[in-house]
Amino acid sequence: MMEEIIKFLGLENNVGQNAVMLDKSLFRLLESKKPECTVYAIDGGSATIIDGATWCISKLKVGVVSYKNGKRLSEKVEGFMLGISKNKNKLSSKLQPHIEGFRLESGKSSMEDLENASRSILEWLKLRQLVLQANKGDIILRDGAFSSDDAYEKSLINGVIELCKQKGIHLVGICKTSRASTPGGRPLIGMLNEFSSKEFHDKKWIYDEGGTAIAKLHEKSDFCFRIESSHVNLLPNALSHICYYSTDPEFIGYPYPLLKADKIARVRDFEKNNDNRKAKMLAKSLGNQFMEFDERATLVHDMLDKRAYR
Amino acid sequence: METIGKVIGGTVGGKVHIRLKSDAKVHVGDLVTCSDVTNEVYFMKITNVMISSLIGPQFIEDMAGQKLEYDVDYELFDQKDRFYRIAEAKLLKIRSGSSFLQPRAIPNFFSDVSPIDSANFSFVNVKGEIPIGSLRLGTESISGVKISLPAESLISHHMLVVAATGKGKSNFAKVFLRGILNLEKYSAVIFDPHNEYFGGRGAKGLRDHPLRKKIVYFSPRYQEVPTAEQLKVYTEDLEPDDFFGIINLSDTQQEAMDLFRRVYGKPWIRELLNKPTESIFEEFGQRIHKATIATLKRKMYHALELEGSKGLVFDTASKSEASIYDKVKKSVSERKLIIVDTSMVGEETEKIISASLLNRIFTNYREAKQRDPQEFNNYPEVLVLFEEAPRVLGSEVLAEGTNIFERIAREGRKFKVGLCAITQMPSLLPREILSQMNTKVILGLPAPMDRDAVVNSASQNIADESAEIQMLDKGEAIITSPFIDFPLPVKIFHFDKVLEEDNKNKQITLTPVIGIG
Numbered sequence: 001m002m003e004e005i006i007k008f009l010g011l012e013n014n015v016g017q018n019a020v021m022l023d024k025s026l027f028r029l030l031e032s033k034k035p036e037c038t039v040y041a042i043d044g045g046s047a048t049i050i051d052g053a054t055w056c057i058s059k060l061k062v063g064v065v066s067y068k069n070g071k072r073l074s075e076k077v078e079g080f081m082l083g084i085s086k087n088k089n090k091l092s093s094k095l096q097p098h099i100e101g102f103r104l105e106s107g108k109s110s111m112e113d114l115e116n117a118s119r120s121i122l123e124w125l126k127l128r129q130l131v132l133q134a135n136k137g138d139i140i141l142r143d144g145a146f147s148s149d150d151a152y153e154k155s156l157i158n159g160v161i162e163l164c165k166q167k168g169i170h171l172v173g174i175c176k177t178s179r180a181s182t183p184g185g186r187p188l189i190g191m192l193n194e195f196s197s198k199e200f201h202d203k204k205w206i207y208d209e210g211g212t213a214i215a216k217l218h219e220k221s222d223f224c225f226r227i228e229s230s231h232v233n234l235l236p237n238a239l240s241h242i243c244y245y246s247t248d249p250e251f252i253g254y255p256y257p258l259l260k261a262d263k264i265a266r267v268r269d270f271e272k273n274n275d276n277r278k279a280k281m282l283a284k285s286l287g288n289q290f291m292e293f294d295e296r297a298t299l300v301h302d303m304l305d306k307r308a309y310r
Numbered sequence: 311m312e313t314i315g316k317v318i319g320g321t322v323g324g325k326v327h328i329r330l331k332s333d334a335k336v337h338v339g340d341l342v343t344c345s346d347v348t349n350e351v352y353f354m355k356i357t358n359v360m361i362s363s364l365i366g367p368q369f370i371e372d373m374a375g376q377k378l379e380y381d382v383d384y385e386l387f388d389q390k391d392r393f394y395r396i397a398e399a400k401l402l403k404i405r406s407g408s409s410f411l412q413p414r415a416i417p418n419f420f421s422d423v424s425p426i427d428s429a430n431f432s433f434v435n436v437k438g439e440i441p442i443g444s445l446r447l448g449t450e451s452i453s454g455v456k457i458s459l460p461a462e463s464l465i466s467h468h469m470l471v472v473a474a475t476g477k478g479k480s481n482f483a484k485v486f487l488r489g490i491l492n493l494e495k496y497s498a499v500i501f502d503p504h505n506e507y508f509g510g511r512g513a514k515g516l517r518d519h520p521l522r523k524k525i526v527y528f529s530p531r532y533q534e535v536p537t538a539e540q541l542k543v544y545t546e547d548l549e550p551d552d553f554f555g556i557i558n559l560s561d562t563q564q565e566a567m568d569l570f571r572r573v574y575g576k577p578w579i580r581e582l583l584n585k586p587t588e589s590i591f592e593e594f595g596q597r598i599h600k601a602t603i604a605t606l607k608r609k610m611y612h613a614l615e616l617e618g619s620k621g622l623v624f625d626t627a628s629k630s631e632a633s634i635y636d637k638v639k640k641s642v643s644e645r646k647l648i649i650v651d652t653s654m655v656g657e658e659t660e661k662i663i664s665a666s667l668l669n670r671i672f673t674n675y676r677e678a679k680q681r682d683p684q685e686f687n688n689y690p691e692v693l694v695l696f697e698e699a700p701r702v703l704g705s706e707v708l709a710e711g712t713n714i715f716e717r718i719a720r721e722g723r724k725f726k727v728g729l730c731a732i733t734q735m736p737s738l739l740p741r742e743i744l745s746q747m748n749t750k751v752i753l754g755l756p757a758p759m760d761r762d763a764v765v766n767s768a769s770q771n772i773a774d775e776s777a778e779i780q781m782l783d784k785g786e787a788i789i790t791s792p793f794i795d796f797p798l799p800v801k802i803f804h805f806d807k808v809l810e811e812d813n814k815n816k817q818i819t820l821t822p823v824i825g826i827g
Contacts, residue, residue, distance in 0.1 A: 250373060
């Protein structure tokens, strides 16, 4: 059964081609340099606290950390609650506490999409604040690409990148997943991984074919990432500093400040449970009984999950 | 006060968990304190320290492997956040206002934990007359906080000193005896199989103490020491009881010995040894088997180490001077320290010497109490110190029959006679005997069986201290006793040093009452 599938993927769709077509000259080796500047990292997290089928309450978090000379300077996490309601197939939302500039374009098809879009916009708004307080030469790492399908978010992103350019702050996006593919149909990252394991074994490198940059940030890492940058010309230098911060053995080859930002921005299970209880109690005290009943419309899956053999 | 950690959990009956500050120096055995919103002050003892992390164990294993297997050049960021130590502590006391309470509460989450400072030592409420050391915090001793043990309670309630070789048993014993010597109320009889308590040949001993006149030293080498008395025992002074439970004797042999004593009177051993087996056989109307007589002769020669009619200690001749037993009884009544050097005799002979002496002392005290309780009140409490306790109190020995050591362990406290048993292997002592030894001075014990034996028979729950007992260094002790509130960590004084101090202050005040301070 599996053999048939592999044949289908490799032969009939031609994704299994060998990684021999890459241009070796597009690779540049990276050095690790301890930066003197401050390196910031920002990441967002979200989770649905209560899902009432036609409404939901979500928790959104944005975490920011800063490092200098290998030592952490600051760590800040901000939490928001988002209420989403669906009425006649129209989604409406409310964010608390309110943040200047937060706006959602209509047209999101699901509550989950709306939650994700909200988190992303919050991240960019916070990123703008961060750029305003950072100094020239500082590096800001963001988890993810500088693109969006949402027009408002796109304008936000462009504004932030422009601000970075004006202030001389290098914004670098580290994309953990990439769907970019070669003309032959293989994922570009898979191809690069295979190629570099033979040609640049035990090396840190950046592959830049103009527009798309992929980098491996530690010689012993098994992963490489697509990189976006506000200052493409300065990217190799910034990456050498990022390489220095990618030497932590908890996830070697991934910038530690981003790992830390991810940890603090994550909505943990105990937070979810806590907020779920709080919301229901508050609703009752306000005379609204609907929450517990509505929640049962979506709860069975979770309950089966908890009872499943693992 | 310096904060070394924060409370992160625990139970009253179990342990308090403390996350330690990255640079805090904390060792097992340290005493720490913390107070919370209730304003109660908690005194705790660190019983274990472990490393911990929020990162899952398999990731940590992987991180270690990256360096080991692939020599990955890595740098740990936020090390203090991610890799830290957790200490487990045992609640000892709670101070509420000015009173100290048993620990029936627990400090709140995130209460600051600090090392104990000198202002807080009043909770170590031990008042005694025999200074034995300083309060120990882990590996450091607090020289300003002296620990003195209460002699009166301790002596007649028996003590057990346990330690592996080289951990300081003899030093503790000498320090304790020096304490008794400085008091005028007590007497002690010390059986010294290594001739180390009296001192000599370059080694300091009790003879170097300014109150050396209170010491009576019996030795077979009495000519070498001007003040020594000869360790000589006339067999006329021995009774069959002195052998029972001490050397291996069958019931038939014991009955035969009783018969000899009744028929021959005091010189029963001389008669047994001098007369031919055949003639004794006939004399007792063939009631005692020849083999029994012959075996007893052989056992006597062996146990008393006789060569002809006398040996190094025992003599079968008629008594021509005061017996050693009378001399010892007199010295005890004069509140002296009696040291019996048994280093030159074999194990069985040594046991007979000590058992016979103990029999006389105990009988004297017991009879005095029955005869005249008023007069008995004037008798000093007497401590009997002996080494290699399992030789006379071991399970295997007592399975063969009871002896005077066991009897004193059971009844001694009623008659003011206390044992101080020293051993490396407490696991060889029966549980009943271990329980009778109310005070236990525990120096380092690496063997788990021995630790379990002591832990299971201690006056306080010291199960949590098992790891600490294993790690105790030379001269470090934990003392448990019904007369102390909690297991006391002590750094025992070095005998030579306290001796030096005693000699500096030659005017020793007798019976000083020293508590903490």
